[in-house]
Amino acid sequence: MKRIFLLEDDLSLLNGLSFAIKKQGYELDVARTTLEAEEMWNQDRYNLAILDVSLPDGSGFDFCKRIRETSNLPIMFLTAADEETDIIMGLDIGADDYITKPFKLAVFLSRINALLRRSNDFNSSLSELKSGDICINILESEVYKKDNLLELTASEYKLLRMFIENHDQVLSSEQILSRLWDCEEKYIDNNSLTVYIRRLRIKIEDDPGNPKRIITVRGMGYKWNSQN
Template identity: 65%
Template sequence: MSKLFLLEDDLSLISGLSFALQKAGYNLDIARTLQEAESLWQEEKYDLLVLDVSLPDGSGFAFCEKVRRTSQVPIIFLTASDAETSIIMGLDIGGDDYITKPFKLAVLMSRIHALLRRSQHFRQAPEELCSNGITLQLLEGRAYKDGGPIELTATEYKLLRFFMEHPGIILSPEQIMGRLWDCDGDFTDGNTLAVYIRRLRAKIEDDPARPARVITVRRMGYKWNTGGRTQ
């Protein structure tokens, strides 16, 4: 039985969510402040976290950053803000999904089920991916290029992992965005993806202007190249 962690200060929302989650068969711990959350949190204790962003003593973003220092547990943000910058920040610091209030309970439950399934799949996957001079240590969430560490945001890491899990396969922008972002809204357009591709190339390519690892396939998408440099 999966154990979830809810960080939320709205009592009426806590009441509704706790009833629904427990009825669905989940164990649940609840915190209403950052201080309570930090006292409850223990690495690998929970299968998924649901974090409110605005809290009486700080932000759920801060708690996410603390968690991501030691754990890759799935994280869903709940917030009243649908600003693009806020959503991108939440994803970049390690969030896996982002739901704006008010939301339909069925939508949140569906997102929770999907992330738990995905997390279970990742736990059964190999512990390491190696290709074209890049190594991903999947359990630790770390990346290396030619043996040296690469500093990636959470979204850049997920993007790189998706490419390396599908070597030589052309991935459409829709496939990539569908894998990386489950959030509502249209902010994940082609321009946003292009920005992330450019940022990733700057960190993993020997010459970002002439990429040899993440290749653009005109009018089709991108692919992870397992061979040598392409012209």
């Protein structure tokens, strides 16, 4: 059974969220402060982390950074911090999704299911994918560049694998988002996708400012250049 970690201090929201998540068949552990979260956290215990941003004793952004130091499990922000700068910050530091309050419960649960399903769906009978000096170890969900292990988030891993599996083909933003988010792409705008692409380029390109692998095709989308 999948286990979810929820860091949320709003009591008026917690009961409803807990009931809805458990009704989906997931186990749930709840922390209400960053101190409680630090005491409870065990990366091998959880399949997904859902974090608020504004907490009584700190920020969910800081706890997200702490998770990303050692784990690439999916992370979702669920928060009232809805400024564009907050959303970009959350995605830049490693979150896979960012939902702002108020939200529709059905959409929230759908995004949880999509994150967990996609993190599992990338296991297959193939053992690895290679393109140039990039190698994806599918069984371990690990990515290497010139034999150096890259620290990718779940969304970055899925995005990279999608590009390599469809190398030299132009993928529109809509195609990419629909594959990553189970046709919920209408809830994610192109600015968010731009953040994902930039973050991935920083990790895999020799010169992120002049990308040779993930190519922007103006007016059409993106493609993976297998010749580099």
